[in-house]
Amino acid sequence: MVPSSKEEIEQLLAEILQHSTVEDEEVLLHLLSGLRDKQQGIHRRYINAALHMVGKFEPEVSEVRIPITPVIHNTIKVPHGGIIATIADAAMGGLASRSVPEGFNVVTTNMNISYIATTTNKELIARGRFVHKGRQTLVMECDIEDETGRKLAIATGSFFVIQRRP
Template sequence: MSDEHAGWDEAVATAHAAFAAQDFTVLVGAELTRFEPGVVEVRVPFRSALRQQFGFVHGGVIAYAVDNAVTFAAGTRLGPELLTSGITVSYLRPARGDLTAIATVVGTTRRQAVVRCEVFAETDDGPVLVASGQGTAVATGPAADR
């Protein structure tokens, strides 16, 4: 196994541990289902506790999925010590069913990453795009001093 591969395996393990250590993530029931260089996927299984008054997935749950997917995708480029500095979310249609947020790094500097994110809801006809977002994450650890 090459050092680069071993380093990536360590990054994946660190990401999964950090994801599981977030109390809100546990509360929502989210899963980190994909963690690759520049791309992350976060899944949020649908359950009644995540609904708003009309029975759709609450917009805050969708925003959470964008926020976490954006920051973890940024982490594939900047390392684990970073924070979200901003997100925007555009809701396209109400969501029912399991959510999948797919975040892709658009570009990075030494201290920040810009990431786009699409959120899909699973329906009987397959996945439907329910929201689109973008965010920026900034390095907070030693990488920020470079």
């Protein structure tokens, strides 16, 4: 008999917990609570749930935050550059998508990021704003900081307006 997905998950969780470190348990709790939040409708996308991403979007500016946990660490235990780029894209793209007419959305066509510093603090914060609003393209800027205001990176992004898929 082939085990069901739930049986495989239960077996894998039991094996992981049997050999887990405190950090493993922290990561597992973080990921599982994010998945629960997705199921409860707090997050619409798995990536937002996995990162515990929260955002505020006003007409001209945005702010996206994620906690700094081992989930996002690189090998030297600081936030991975790809995660910093991800929240910059979320801050800029989220703001851009809210600015286009109903029935349309945006896709990232280009993103450039310059890393300035790293942090071991508690939170990453990306703040996006417009540089150019065209009918078909939008150009954005973003500053990424930690909760102390330490600037970690700056990013720019270009976004193309597309018709929303059903």
